[in-house]
């Protein structure tokens with residue numbers, strides 16, 4: 207599946223920036239049955255870093271349309287958001303520059319209305335920059351970060367090991383790493399030989415524990431509205447790591 211399509215852009219803008227009542231309008235069930243905070247996923251994965259003070263630099267890799275990057279700007283002096291999709295980066299940049307891009311919310315897949323993005327209060331777009339790039343081959347001069355955040359990216363990579371191997375250079379000693387993944391490994395994204403042989407968390411431990419100390423892992427729920435009758439409810443196993451000194 208390509209992340210360049212207009213429909214994906216619409217789904218992700220609603221997922222990242224839609225108000226709960228906008229996401230849930232018209233759904234045919236009682237929303238009180240939904241798991242708490244499943245509509246705030248781009249915020250909850252940032253909170254999973256458990257950063258309690260101001261930091262200098264944060265990297266949001268696989269940032270999509272940018273909501274977590276803006277959330278990181280609440281406590282980071284500089285935030286870089288990187289995504290492979292040029293269309294996601296273009297719209298993230300439009301939001302960063304004060305634009306309120308219009309997007310479609312679907313009722314049936316052939317029927318939609320239009321909404322506009324609002325940037326959440328208290329975020330600092332002036333601290334954020336977005337760029338197109340490949341998580342498996344990020345530019346050499348990116349430098350090191352106090353926090354690297356990678357949400358729902360890992361199982362979309364053809365060679366996840368290349369991304370994991372780069373992380374020790376990207377996280378400063380004592381810095382934090384958040385990797386959230388629903389572990390939806392699929393051959394259309396990752397060839398079988400590059401997928402974990404067993405549990406994804408064990409695979410992460412095997413590849414990261416030389417350079418990072420594992421802290422904890424929690425299941426964070428998220429809900430993506432495709433249309434009024436099709437809502438994807440998933441959880442993402444979200445692990446926190448600290449770079450060894």
Ligand SMILES: C[S@@+](CC[C@H](N)C(=O)[O-])C[C@H]1O[C@@H](n2cnc3c(N)ncnc32)[C@H](O)[C@@H]1O
Nearest residue numbers: 209268269270289290291339340341357358362
């Ligand atoms: C499932 S989405 C998750 C987006 C966002 N982090 C979130 O949690 O909503 C996966 C994102 O990873 C991006 N992506 C896929 N392959 C990538 C790569 N090689 N490098 C950087 N980003 C990539 C996609 O364009 C998409 O925005």
